[in-house]
Amino acid sequence: MMVKSKKTSQTGLRAGLKKSPTGIAGLDQITDGGLPQGRPTLVCGGTGCGKTLLAMEFLVHGATEFNEPGVFMSFEETVRDLTENVVSLGFDLQEMIARKQLVLDYVYVERSEIEESGEYDLEGLFIRLGAAIDAIGARRVVLDTIETLFAGLPDPAILRAELRRLFRWLKDKGVTAVITGERGDKTLTRQGLEEYVSDCVIVLDHRVSEQTSSRRLRVVKYRGSTHGTNEYPFLIDADGISVLPVTALGLKHKVSAERVSSGVPRLDAMLGGKGYYRGSSVLISGTAGTGKSSLAAHFANNACLRGDRVLYFSFEESPDQIIRNMRSIGLDLQPWIKAGLLQIHAHRPSSAGLETHLALKHQLIMRFKPQVVIMDPLNSFVIGDNAIEVKSMLMRLVDFLKTQQITGLFTNLAQGGGPVEQTEVAISSLIDTWLLLRDIDSGGERNRCLSILKSRGMAHSNQIREFLLTDQGVELRDVYVGPEGVLTGSARLTKEAENQATLLIRDQEVELRQIELERKRTTLEAQIAMLRAEFAVQEVASQKVIGQETAEKAKLAQGRVDMGVSRKVDAKPNKGKGASK
Amino acid sequence: MKEKQAPDKVASKHFILKLYIAGQSPKSINAIANIKTICEENLHGRYELEVIDLYERPQLAQGDQIIALPTLIRKLPPPLRRIIGDLSDTGRVLVGLDIQKV
Numbered sequence: 119m120m121v122k123s124k125k126t127s128q129t130g131l132r133a134g135l136k137k138s139p140t141g142i143a144g145l146d147q148i149t150d151g152g153l154p155q156g157r158p159t160l161v162c163g164g165t166g167c168g169k170t171l172l173a174m175e176f177l178v179h180g181a182t183e184f185n186e187p188g189v190f191m192s193f194e195e196t197v198r199d200l201t202e203n204v205v206s207l208g209f210d211l212q213e214m215i216a217r218k219q220l221v222l223d224y225v226y227v228e229r230s231e232i233e234e235s236g237e238y239d240l241e242g243l244f245i246r247l248g249a250a251i252d253a254i255g256a257r258r259v260v261l262d263t264i265e266t267l268f269a270g271l272p273d274p275a276i277l278r279a280e281l282r283r284l285f286r287w288l289k290d291k292g293v294t295a296v297i298t299g300e301r302g303d304k305t306l307t308r309q310g311l312e313e314y315v316s317d318c319v320i321v322l323d324h325r326v327s328e329q330t331s332s333r334r335l336r337v338v339k340y341r342g343s344t345h346g347t348n349e350y351p352f353l354i355d356a357d358g359i360s361v362l363p364v365t366a367l368g369l370k371h372k373v374s375a376e377r378v379s380s381g382v383p384r385l386d387a388m389l390g391g392k393g394y395y396r397g398s399s400v401l402i403s404g405t406a407g408t409g410k411s412s413l414a415a416h417f418a419n420n421a422c423l424r425g426d427r428v429l430y431f432s433f434e435e436s437p438d439q440i441i442r443n444m445r446s447i448g449l450d451l452q453p454w455i456k457a458g459l460l461q462i463h464a465h466r467p468s469s470a471g472l473e474t475h476l477a478l479k480h481q482l483i484m485r486f487k488p489q490v491v492i493m494d495p496l497n498s499f500v501i502g503d504n505a506i507e508v509k510s511m512l513m514r515l516v517d518f519l520k521t522q523q524i525t526g527l528f529t530n531l532a533q534g535g536g537p538v539e540q541t542e543v544a545i546s547s548l549i550d551t552w553l554l555l556r557d558i559d560s561g562g563e564r565n566r567c568l569s570i571l572k573s574r575g576m577a578h579s580n581q582i583r584e585f586l587l588t589d590q591g592v593e594l595r596d597v598y599v600g601p602e603g604v605l606t607g608s609a610r611l612t613k614e615a616e617n618q619a620t621l622l623i624r625d626q627e628v629e630l631r632q633i634e635l636e637r638k639r640t641t642l643e644a645q646i647a648m649l650r651a652e653f654a655v656q657e658v659a660s661q662k663v664i665g666q667e668t669a670e671k672a673k674l675a676q677g678r679v680d681m682g683v684s685r686k687v688d689a690k691p692n693k694g695k696g697a698s699k
Numbered sequence: 700m701k702e703k704q705a706p707d708k709v710a711s712k713h714f715i716l717k718l719y720i721a722g723q724s725p726k727s728i729n730a731i732a733n734i735k736t737i738c739e740e741n742l743h744g745r746y747e748l749e750v751i752d753l754y755e756r757p758q759l760a761q762g763d764q765i766i767a768l769p770t771l772i773r774k775l776p777p778p779l780r781r782i783i784g785d786l787s788d789t790g791r792v793l794v795g796l797d798i799q800k801v
Contacts, residue, residue, distance in 0.1 A: 212800055225766060231779060231781050233781065233783070233794065234784050235787065235791040235795065236730075236733075236770060236784035238785070240767055241721040242719065242753060245721065245754060245768075248757065249760065265768070269784070271767060527779075606725045
């Protein structure tokens with residue numbers, strides 16, 4: 119689809135198909151610039167689907183914004199009705215008529231007043247329209263709803279031929295025309311106008327499912343141009359029509375490497391130390407009462423602290439209730455609302471159809487231009503078996519947020535019993551960071567645990583943390599993981615105390631051993647000293663004995679010399695020896 | 700009986716007719732010829748016929764709610780009646796104008 123649209127848009131450019139912007143938010147985006155210039159466009163749909171309004175907006179925007187005066191030829195509503203109907207949108211048709219930006223012409227056809235005699239044609243309509251176009255130099259024409267002629271004039275065969283001629287004539291005139299048509303049973307329009315107007319066909323739809331209504335628009339056909347082919351939701355409100363081309367054709371959005379804090383320091387640490395990526399989508403899922411909204415509020419609070427704007431959609435609680443509840447965990451959001459950084463919108467999911475919800479959100483986001491959007495909770499949209507629609511809506515919303523570089527944080531209430539890793543609306547594939555909150559039910563208490571199921575593009579902790587809601591907000595604690603399994607709450611506290619005790623005993627043991635060692639060393643050293651002393655004594659004694667022995671020996675030798683002298687053994691007596699004696 | 704009453708009623712009335720045409724198209728020319736014949740034959744002396752070429756006075760189309768051409772409008776007597784076509788079906792023109800054939 120992406121490739122195809124690229125290709126056709128290039129050929130569209132080559133062919134030089136000019137477009138008349140409608141000035142209707144979103145429609146120009148879907149049609150890649152507007153309606154085909156100088157060609158007729160068929161807008162069809164059932165009663166009350168907004169055909170006339172779309173056509174009128176096309177003219178009013180054309181005249182006021184694009185300097186293209188227009189002629190509105192109405193076959194159903196009188197000039198007065200038309201004027202009054204659009205006053206609420208801020209359009210002053212009378213003034214526009216006075217400024218020659220607009221011509222309103224009400225064509226009145228009453229079958230009962232008309233008798234047919236012989237052949238006729240619609241030249242009168244041509245002349246009338248031509249005169250109106252020439253009077254103000256109109257570039258745009260609306261015929262609303264020309265099919266009424268079939269009810270008012272006899273001989274459909276003539277009418278068909280004349281309408282064919284009319285559309286050709288409009289093309290020759292070079293005006294961009296919008297022709298509206300009521301939806302038929304099997305055809306797009308009752309009289310098969312789509313056969314004649316084949317350049318561009320837009321179908322409007324207003325359907326009700328599960329008691330909620332939603333309006334949709336689809337470009338069925340657009341010759342020579344690329345266009346979004348999906349059904350797009352649209353809104354009619356105080357600003358007129360806005361169409362929401364929420365599904366981008368490709369996954370081409372830019373990504374940011376900037377990180378934003380989750381508002382819980384410990385959680386940031388788990389998320390690679392820095393928190394979420396800006397512009398990513400974050401899902402917090404968990405069973406009831408696990409603290410999803412609290413985490414969301416933390417994120418909101420932190421974003422406001424940074425100076426980011428936050429749009430908070432609540433589908434279960436009123437703004438006041440959220441503020442009160444968050445105060446209980448030490449978060450005061452009121453100042454941010456006052457400062458204009460935070461807006462809380464609370465709607466019941468059943469207040470409108472999904473598409474309308476989407477459209478509303480789209481509009482609020484475009485107006486407020488937030489950096490952070492929070493939706494709490496997502497799955498309240500699932501009513502009956504509309505999960506697929508919800509998914510498609512969320513996909514478009516997530517897509518839209520990403521293209522706008524808005525960080526989206528959604529909560530999802532998981533049903534007790536079911537696998538928590540599965541969101542009811544199955545949007546997990548759209549989510550970049552998925553936090554799982556769960557209750558661990560043990561030891562007669564319930565404790566909250568948080569873990570990161572996935573977080574694209576960052577190294578994240580694989581640990582389960584215990585999640586505490588304190589007066590100062592959310593706190594994360596390490597859980598006790600040991601041979602006894604994962605312990606939380608008071609079991610964790612008990613275990614921690616036990617550990618503390620064991621540790622103390624160990625410490626004491628070590629100390630004891632150290633003392634013992636010291637004692638041993640002291641003993642050993644004393645023994646060494648004693649031995650040394652003994653040795654010293656022995657040494658002295660030994661020296662003494664050695665000295666005595668030597669003296670003895672010398673004495674003996676002298677004795678022998680003396681004896682020799684006395685016996686006159688040698689002629690020369692040993693003088694020295696004799697002297698020393 | 701009714702047939703006799705009707706012409707008496709209408710006979711006294713004055714007819715103001717407007718015929719809108721578009722230039723010299725065959726249908727326009729036929730329409731002018733046809734209405735003149737019908738009026739002369741049925742409303743002699745008590746009718747006014749104005750032939751308007753819409754090409755020349757297109758601004759009149761809006762006021763008289765002209766779409767189809769040719770269109771014959773019976774302004775008077777009330778109520779307003781319109782007959783579209785080249786008026787070749789005399790019977791239907793008379794019915795449309797509420798005139799009984801003399």
